[in-house]
Amino acid sequence: MRPLRYSINVTLDGCVHHEAGVAPDEELMGFWTAEMQRADAVIYGRTTYEMMEGAWRRPASGEWPDWMSEGEVPFAEAIDRVPKHVVSSTLEAVDWNAELIRGDLAHAIKQLKQQPGEGLSVGGVTLPLALAELGLIDEYTFVVHPIIAGHGPRLLDGLQKRMTLELVHRREFASGAVANRYRPVRSA
Template identity: 65%
Template sequence: MRPLRYSINVTLDGCCDHRAGSPDEELHRHAVENLARADALLFGRVTYEMMEEAFRPAWTGEMPDWMEPFRRTMDAAKKYVVSSTLDRVDWNAELVRGDLGTAVQRLKQEPGKGLFTGGVKLPLALAELGLIDEYEFVVQPRLAGHGPTLFAGLSKHVDLKLVSRLEFGSGAVAMRYEPRR
């Protein structure tokens, strides 16, 4: 069974707004290494649209050269998009419809290296269903002073066991956890 891995940047005060972090070259390299551990990405609509806008080849904004490997990896990846509002997707993506738990279990049962997810709302639903096999929190050395925060509204505790820790030159720390079952 393919594991479902979740990774997100979060500030010291718990903010997970992508604009509050300070991603740099080292953190983008780490993200590319994470994505290499997966056959496909699983996104909610908001994360999918944000990533598509930023990293699709037609993107015309200025991007540092060191972001290009991340952009290429994101562009080439197979994507599954959980959405009840989108009628169609492209960018190597497929809509996921119906019962979330059943659909994700089906994806996890396919052969391969794993699935990778990010964002805020979809991971909350996946955590509620006990479907996330690995959590990675990349804690940024910053206080944002605003939200959103992770797992707001989670109905039950999810106890985690630390399995690895990696410190970056920026002062960020990536901590990987597995659920205690």
């Protein structure tokens, strides 16, 4: 069974909004590229899919835009080519190597997890909360940045039940950010 991994940048006060001032440097871009390369496919909700497509889809010209740094190109290439599954009841169609997921979320994700491969990645804010509630996330990676945002959506805000996690890996970055990888402690 493929593990489902949730990875996200988070500020010290728990903000996970992409506009919270968490801009990855070259070292962090390398980390996020490696994380993307560990995924056989990604799962996004509509909002995250549209945001990621707007930022990381290869232009029709085939050339990456001038604003993209040399360190961002490997991430862009990794996310551009990975298959995507988009959970949405409002989108009529998706492209960018993507397919829509509709209907029973738990059933659809369990089917994806049953397929052979190294792992699935989920991103965003709302969808991971729903998947955490269903107990479907097998690994959490939180890259905690030394920033206090003071506003914005919070990590897994609204989770209905307490979740105990076991730290399985920790990595510090020169920027002061720390990546903590956890696995849920499943009750016996």
